[in-house]
Amino acid sequence: MADDDPETVTLRALVEPRRRSILRLVAHEELSAGEIASAFDVTRPAVSQHLTVLKDAGLLTERRDGTRRLYRARPEGLHGLRAFLEDMWASSLDTARRLVEADRGIDQHDEHAAG
Structure with a gap:
């Protein structure tokens, strides 16, 4: 930044x-x-x-x-900061989800096959 x-x-x-x-x-x-x-x-x-x-x-x-x-x-002066924090939070949640799934042995191929 x-x-x-x-x-x-x-x-x-x-x-x-x-x-x-x-x-x-x-x-x-x-x-x-x-x-x-x-x-x-x-x-x-x-x-x-x-x-x-x-x-x-x-x-x-x-x-x-x-x-x-x-x-x-x-x-509205906070919109840019809010968007930055939301993006960062969403990215962190996505990373956490992938780590949990990796720990449980779930990968994207398994998810698509089950869907």
Whole structure:
């Protein structure tokens, strides 16, 4: 996996616990940067940096309302990571199935003959 592919960018954004907490806060409602910052015991510039990372990873939308910036989670930002994990999981399950079948002496030829 390349260092800058979408899945890696998403994983890097999600590895920080505060960023995951921010996503939970804005999962179902749009909040201003100030409202988000008030939920954390860190400086507003630190929260702003977290918001930028999440936005750059495609996990947040930002909307301006006058001088306020409003944020909301962007669930479709997780589609690439979800697909990657599902593919990896399916591949792992397939490998596990083949290992169990090999251990039991079942091979694809036996399955086709029985079918």
